[in-house]
Amino acid sequence: MSRYRHYYSLNRVILLVLDITLIAFAFKISNYFRYGDLLMGYQYNVFFILFAIFWWIVSGFKNFIFRVDGFFSIEKKLANVINAFILHAFLLASCIVVFNLEQLSRLLLLYTYISAALLIGTSRLLLFQLNRFFTKSDMAYSRYVIVGTGQTALSLLHTFEGDDNPGNKFMGFFDDDPDEESLCYNQVKGSLSDLKEYCLQNNIDEIYYTLPLNNRKHIEELTNFADESFIYFRIVPDFSGLVQKEVNMYFYHNMPIISVRKEPLVHVPNRIAKRVFDIAFSLAVILLVFPIVFPVIALLIKLESKGPVFFRQLRPGKKNKLFLCYKFRTMSVNNSTELQATLNDPRITKVGAFLRKTSLDELPQFFNVLLGDMSVVGPRPNLVSQLEHYSKLISKYNMRHFVTPGITGYAQVSGFRGETKDMRLMEKRVEYDVQYMENWSFMMDIKIIFLTVWNMIKGEKNAY
Structure with a gap:
């Protein structure tokens, strides 16, 4: 629908200006509820500019939050707005920590997010209804x-x-x-x-x-x-006789080429963006988190059982290339490392059970991310024995190895984590891994990271 491209471009510009205006109004309302005055101080005027700039940056990642046409359902549009606010909060919180903006009122920030989300969400609903009325008119x-x-x-x-x-x-x-x-x-x-x-x-x-x-x-x-x-x-x-699913067509010079599945990470800009994020995120964890938790975890592991603090194991990575995967040791030293952990597994130590429940045993894998063997988000690297077994039984199993494996993944935050004694569980895990590959976006990675952190806090029943 290239003839409507100008419509969508103008649409995005108008909606961005509208959003910034509503955010400014949200700041005024929040300032009134917090301090009883519509006039904001100098520091909050500066903070509003920062808030608005981050919203502009988010618009670059979440292009479809600036569309009200009928190509997406109203539920999808509102979900995109919510996801955009989550990404915005993540960027803004990082900025507050990095630049030590502790003097900012947390209550004012909360009021601002609530009021901005309500205003922008309501505007989308109204605009969507206006768009439907327009499209049905002569x-x-x-x-x-x-x-x-x-x-x-x-x-x-x-x-x-x-x-x-x-x-x-x-x-x-x-x-x-x-x-x-x-x-x-x-x-x-x-x-x-x-x-x-x-x-x-x-x-x-x-x-x-x-x-x-x-x-x-x-x-x-x-x-x-x-x-x-x-x-x-x-x-x-x-193409119905050739393929039975959605395909993607692109042109190399004047030659049309059809891809039978979506492959976002084939494109170099996407791979660069994901790798830059992996390096930045893993460095942040290694420099800020690891020095604090490592001495405590290492001491607890050593006090409970004999053996090394770290556990190293060969795992299949991208295109089935083996790499050394690092974890905190959660089991007593044994010769059955290729056997998957089970419920009430006698090999798992008490400290190890806690580390697995909270996913803290995966922290050393951020070094794998830094080395390029893994990504922060991607299909989880299975055991070599699982690769040999399931690749013969599940048709799409090897597809998950088209991309770099991750510390966390879409399958894990969707409830498919832990033991896979039932073939259907592994099939579902593979299904979600393939969905991740075909629908990858930067926002999807951020969402999976947030869900992983949330699961770490509440604990997971399948983590053992």
């Missing part, structure tokens, strides 16, 4: 026809009718040999020879061509007609 209609009456044509019509696109109105099918028993037969307006005259008489804006692509002369004829008549001509190729 002012917005973009008239289109579909050439062909096959399955691709029907699927295209179903897709358009299922979305609140910016004013699309279906005007009919055109086909030389339509199926009289087809459900769409009564919507056929004529044969291909009738198409041009119909388009001119009914002010058609778009033509969607769904017939086989072997009639090059006819396609060129319609292309020239559309160009001369200021009509957008779209070709919708039928």
Whole structure:
């Protein structure tokens, strides 16, 4: 829908300006509730600028919080706004800690977040309703026809009718040999020879061509007609016989290339962003957290049982390349390290049980992240024995090794952690790992990290 690109760009700019205005209003309201005055002090005016700048940065990561069109459901839009506020709070909290802005009122900050979230959320609901009213009005209609009456044509019509696109109105099918028993037969307006005259008489804006692509002369004829008549001509190729799922198409110079699955981390900018975050986050943990907890954990491990503080084990990483994975030792020294831990496992020490329950045993893996063997977020690296076993039984098991393994992952925060004695549990874990690979985003990583921290605080029943 490239013809609407200007609409979406303007839409994002207007919504960003609206959001900043509502945030400024939220600051005023919060200042009144906190200090009884609408006028803010100099430090809070500066802080408002910082708050607004971070919201602008978040808009870069969460592009779709600045869309109110019908391509996304209202639930998805509100979820994007909530996720954006979570990311914003994370960035702002980091800034407060780094620059030692302890004099800022925590209560004022809480009021600001609550009021800003309510104002922006309400504005999205109102704008969404206005957009739906606009798209259903005659002012917005973009008239289109579909050439062909096959399955691709029907699927295209179903897709358009299922979305609140910016004013699309279906005007009919055109086909030389339509199926009289087809459900769409009564919507056929004529044969291909009738198409041009119909388009001119009914002010058609778009033509969607769904017939086989072997009639090059006819396609060129319609292309020239559309160009001369200021009509957008779209070709919708039928790949249903080739793939049975959503595909991605991109161009390398003039060569169209189809990818049968989404692969966000194939793109270099995404990989660079993820790696930069991994380095920054792992350094922060190693420099700020590790020096505090390491002496305590090391002492407790040594006092309870003989053996090293750290446990090293070969694990399969990206593309099944083995690497040394580091953990705090949670078991008594034994020769059964390739056996998965089970409930009430006699090998697990008391200190080890606590470390596993809180995931503190994974802290040394931030050194793996720094070395590039692991990522903060990604599919968890399984045992070598699990790789050999499950790769023969689960068809998509090896797919999870397309990306760098992580300290935490989408499967783990979704409840699929711990022992996998039931094959279905491992299948679900693989399913969530593949979903992560195909839907990766920076915001998704941040969400998984927050859920991991929350699970560490409350404890997990499957962590043993």
